[in-house]
Amino acid sequence: MRAPEQILTAEQMQAAEQRLIDGGETVESLMETAGAGAAAYVYRACGTRSVTVLCGPGNNGGDGYVIARHLQARGVEVQVVAPLDPATDVAKAARVAWGGTPVETASEAVFVDCLFGTGLGRPLDDDLLGLLHKLAEAHDYRIAVDLPSGVDSDSGELLNDALPQYDCTIALGAWKFSHWLMPAMDLMGTRKLVDIGVGPVSSAAHLSRAPKLTAPPRDAHKYSRGLLCVIAGDMPGASVLAASAARHGGAGYVKILAAEESQYFTAPHDVVIERGSLYDLVSDRRIDAFLVGPGLGLSDQARARLDWVLACDIPTVCDADALTLLEPSMIEGRDCPIIATPHAGELDRLANAFEATGMDRVEMISELAEDIEGVLVAKGPDTLIGSAGSAPVIMPPAPSWLSTAGTGDILAGLIASRLATGASSRKAAEQGCWLHGEAARIAGPAFSAEQLVEAVPAAYSAFL
């Protein structure tokens, strides 16, 4: 069984390679499969346009010699630039099998970067970086094999300040984290994956798969579909926006719970505003989920409201100000999960509050999910979802137009709505993110938060 969405660390990739070799493959056969698969992608993208392959000293370079040989066999004119001789036996053999003579530099149509892959251990030195840029600039179509040279495979960090932008990146065997994490993600261009027989790796991270949502059963009613209560605070506008979005996320009934003395505000007619003491309002046994945080404020009253909601031990989404106020003591003794939806700044604050510091972002998200005994949605251009006891999930990139005020409130509302329908906390988080990203695609360029909300029903139908 293939696992095309799994995302492997360099170490997991090596172990998977070793299992294939233990199962009868050889490094040579793996490199041949990888190189032939990559050459097929290059040929499909570029036909017989002339190609320059930059080969490094390791097996990424080895791939490059295999690619050069396969392209030449298809009648493509190929130059190889090899600033460093092959250091591994299999790469040396690949170079011999290619049989050509490398050139110092070249200026053709297509550039194929096989300088470094998952074995990059340190920043490129100035000579190599200069050559990489010079070749990239001398070609009008740029392909990176396995990874753009200069990125760190596991973290998505760039080991050199400025690296070339690619039109296409061909991953070998499995996705690596840097294919889907910023800033490396931005260099990739379109991403392709060459299957070399790597099977499922237990506990591997994976790309989130589009959800399959359903219509309510025939005998459904608003309570059976789920009652979500959004807690209003000092700035009710954010909770109104979250509640407006939640109406379209699957829950059958959305209310806003507001303190008696809070400022007057309005909401769409199909969102009920209940005013009164929170103690009384949250005691309704029909409540299936809470959303607390959007517009909550950071006052003592806000902290008290958060404390009380968490003490109810009902599935709860904590967003925005609730993440600034959240302390470990507030979730002690809870059985029901919480879903935290921090942006980068709130993530750092949570990491300090829960002492999950000194680790890279992927580890931190998994650690924090364990600490809050729930799910953590680390929002960004590369959204990562960590959940207690499970491997991390990475969301496919969503439109950059989401970088506008209010879209965080909307995401929180959609996740909370999914939670109210009875979806598990991890599924609710993924489904909410999918609805959010699809609504953004449907809303098109330069949408406002309100237009994003209006696009959610069409987004929902995309997953039915």
Ligand SMILES: NC(=O)C1=CN([C@@H]2O[C@H](COP(=O)(O)OP(=O)(O)OC[C@H]3O[C@@H](n4cnc5c(N)ncnc54)[C@H](OP(=O)(O)O)[C@@H]3O)[C@@H](O)[C@H]2O)[C@H](O)CC1
């Ligand atoms: N995973 C698979 O299924 C397959 C992967 N393939 C390809 O193999 C590479 C990984 O190969 P590896 O040799 O481990 O790594 P690299 O090719 O990236 O290069 C490592 C060599 O480069 C040297 N190195 C590292 N950093 C630098 C640097 N900044 N400057 C100069 N030299 C550097 C390193 O030597 P050290 O000095 O660090 O000891 C290594 O010599 C993978 O990405 C795939 O492309 C297989 O082809 C097939 C299957």
Ligand SMILES: [K+]
């Ligand atoms: K490369």
